[in-house]
Amino acid sequence: MTIKLHCFGESGHSYKAALALELSGLDWEPVLVDFFAGATREAAYREGVNAMGEAPVLEDGDTRLTQSAVIQGYVSDRTGRFGGADAAEAREILRWQFWDNHKLSSQAGMLRFLMNFLPEDKRPAEVIDFTANRLRSAYQVLDAHLAGRDWIVGDGVTNADLTCCGYLFYPEPFGFARAEWPAIDAWLDRLSGLPGWKHPYDLMPRAYRASQD
Amino acid sequence: MTIKLHCFGESGHSYKAALALELSGLDWEPVLVDFFAGATREAAYREGVNAMGEAPVLEDGDTRLTQSAVIQGYVSDRTGRFGGADAAEAREILRWQFWDNHKLSSQAGMLRFLMNFLPEDKRPAEVIDFTANRLRSAYQVLDAHLAGRDWIVGDGVTNADLTCCGYLFYPEPFGFARAEWPAIDAWLDRLSGLPGWKHPYDLMPRAYRASQD
Numbered sequence: 001m002t003i004k005l006h007c008f009g010e011s012g013h014s015y016k017a018a019l020a021l022e023l024s025g026l027d028w029e030p031v032l033v034d035f036f037a038g039a040t041r042e043a044a045y046r047e048g049v050n051a052m053g054e055a056p057v058l059e060d061g062d063t064r065l066t067q068s069a070v071i072q073g074y075v076s077d078r079t080g081r082f083g084g085a086d087a088a089e090a091r092e093i094l095r096w097q098f099w100d101n102h103k104l105s106s107q108a109g110m111l112r113f114l115m116n117f118l119p120e121d122k123r124p125a126e127v128i129d130f131t132a133n134r135l136r137s138a139y140q141v142l143d144a145h146l147a148g149r150d151w152i153v154g155d156g157v158t159n160a161d162l163t164c165c166g167y168l169f170y171p172e173p174f175g176f177a178r179a180e181w182p183a184i185d186a187w188l189d190r191l192s193g194l195p196g197w198k199h200p201y202d203l204m205p206r207a208y209r210a211s212q213d
Numbered sequence: 214m215t216i217k218l219h220c221f222g223e224s225g226h227s228y229k230a231a232l233a234l235e236l237s238g239l240d241w242e243p244v245l246v247d248f249f250a251g252a253t254r255e256a257a258y259r260e261g262v263n264a265m266g267e268a269p270v271l272e273d274g275d276t277r278l279t280q281s282a283v284i285q286g287y288v289s290d291r292t293g294r295f296g297g298a299d300a301a302e303a304r305e306i307l308r309w310q311f312w313d314n315h316k317l318s319s320q321a322g323m324l325r326f327l328m329n330f331l332p333e334d335k336r337p338a339e340v341i342d343f344t345a346n347r348l349r350s351a352y353q354v355l356d357a358h359l360a361g362r363d364w365i366v367g368d369g370v371t372n373a374d375l376t377c378c379g380y381l382f383y384p385e386p387f388g389f390a391r392a393e394w395p396a397i398d399a400w401l402d403r404l405s406g407l408p409g410w411k412h413p414y415d416l417m418p419r420a421y422r423a424s425q426d
Contacts, residue, residue, distance in 0.1 A: 069311050098314050103319075
């Protein structure tokens with residue numbers, strides 16, 4: 001049975017799950033969440049798909065999972081891929097996933113939304129500056145960690161990498177310039193060089209266009 | 214050997230780990246992180262304790278772990294407590310821990326810092342309003358989930374509860390009033406009624422006072 005992933009192209013959190021599914025070789029298909037038309041705020045979505053009102057959501061037969069890291073863990077359990085070589089690596093992967101959800105992707109996603117998907121006259125300048133500054137600290141932590149190593153944990157690509165890259169391939173401005181962070185830049189090249197890698201906009205249908213039509 | 218937890222009383226993220234250690238019955242002691250004096254920004258801390266520059270950090274012999282949820286998982290592995298009854302519950306616990314790190318404790322912790330521990334003339338009003346609004350959505354999700362149930366996952370207290378309560382017992386203002394959220398209020402009473410429960414300021418040494426001396 002084909003796994004369904006409720007997602008949308010602009011969602012870096014969705015991308016983390018979609019990329020894990022795609023690179024693992026599992027049979028899956030995206031189901032568009034019409035985010036910019038308000039889909040995740042509607043009762044049908046909250047009651048029928050995800051009470052947290054977030055994407056992505058995975059459906060695999062009777063199994064329904066939310067939170068990208070939980071979905072990635074499910075993909076690892078099913079395929080043996082990306083979960084780390086032992087318990088210590090698994091903890092280290094989880095550590096980076098929590099750090100990312102707290103400090104990196106959460107703030108990058110919000111900032112990118114505020115800077116690109118809100119009408120220009122509704123963009124909160126002080127929040128944008130404040131968040132951009134906090135994000136620089138996160139880029140610094142990741143760049144320092146990646147200096148002199150190929151992958152975040154261990155010797156190969158893991159869910160730590162598939163999580164932390166969530167927003168970093170997007171073209172829209174959100175205070176991130178690859179040239180400023182050479183170790184992150186080289187690591188993103190390694191990721192996009194993986195067989196089967198796809199850009200988020202090639203992996204998932206876009207919602208911003210859909211709601212503008 | 215006594216487990217050490219690098220932490221400070223004002224840190225709700227530290228509290229999550231400290232509470233899990235305390236309720237599990239493991240032998241542990243807090244080590245003060247002098248946060249307000251800048252300890253986590255210093256090279257000695259970044260290089261010797263945690264490159265992410267965060268508290269808490271657990272030390273147990275040669276094992277060193279960061280990120281509160283990872284520490285809670287370690288406590289569960291050692292004691293069999295709070296980790297859920299089966300794999301489905303474990304995933305559900307992890308789901309709430311990720312949600313908390315993204316939407317609840319991350320924002321509550323930041324907002325409480327901005328509203329209470331920054332000098333009054335440095336408090337960014339627009340960021341405070343913006344974050345308070347986002348937090349209300351998180352309180353709403355948690356309150357709706359807890360309506361009609363005693364604990365976040367399954368029939369007893371788990372790491373999901375010990376995570377989501379991280380900031381909710383603090384007395385300082387951060388846009389949270391228990392009376393507004395009856396299901397959260399009743400759940401916090403259940404938590405504080407657990408044998409061995411302690412308030413964060415009774416479980417860990419405070420750093421704000423320490424740096425003011």
